[in-house]
Amino acid sequence: MIVDVGAHSGEMGLWAEKSKSRYLAIEPDPTAFGALTRNFPDGQLVNSAVGEKPGTLPFFLNTSTGDSSFQEGSSKKQINVKVQTLDEIVNNAFPDGKIAVLKIEAEGFEPEVLKGASQTLARTKIVTVDAGEERNGQSTAPQCLNHLFSSGFQLEAVFLRRGIFRLRSTMT
Secondary structure, rough: OOEEOOOOOOOHHHOOOHHHEEEEEEEEOOHHHHHHHHOOOEEEEOEEEEOOOOOOEEEEOOOHHOOOOOOOOOOEEEEEEEOHHHHHHHHHHHHHHHOEEEOOOOOOHHHHHHHOHHHHHHOEEEEEEEEEEEEEOOOOOHHHHHOOOOOOEEEEEEEEOOOOEEEEEEEO
């Protein structure tokens, strides 16, 4: 099972298909979600944001660059999006079993994604998180790594130029 938070048009889904893995793609941007739906018409797809608690939040669209986020940034086009916890989404789609890979690319909202993912993390073998400088020019790496370390993950690889980290569970 592969869970893709911030799937955009589903690039990771191609890898999931090739490895014959079950794929859950989560994308809040309605235009990117449309592309995801066209690319994976039979996939398990969720058009929602992921955060610490359920609700609705203002979301700024920047679809062409894949940078839609909760940060205003260069986009002034705003919509309201549904927010769910990752635990809620994953437990609905994959009620049991291990998750091989959890990819989180939430354009600066990664700490909130992790805060709503305790059950999901307990079932996950590998987490890759893009914690670049997308939160008002600041990296979310310290918050994300501290959360993952305290959840039983250890650092396996780092791509510093982009702020991408791969961690492996010490529990699974």
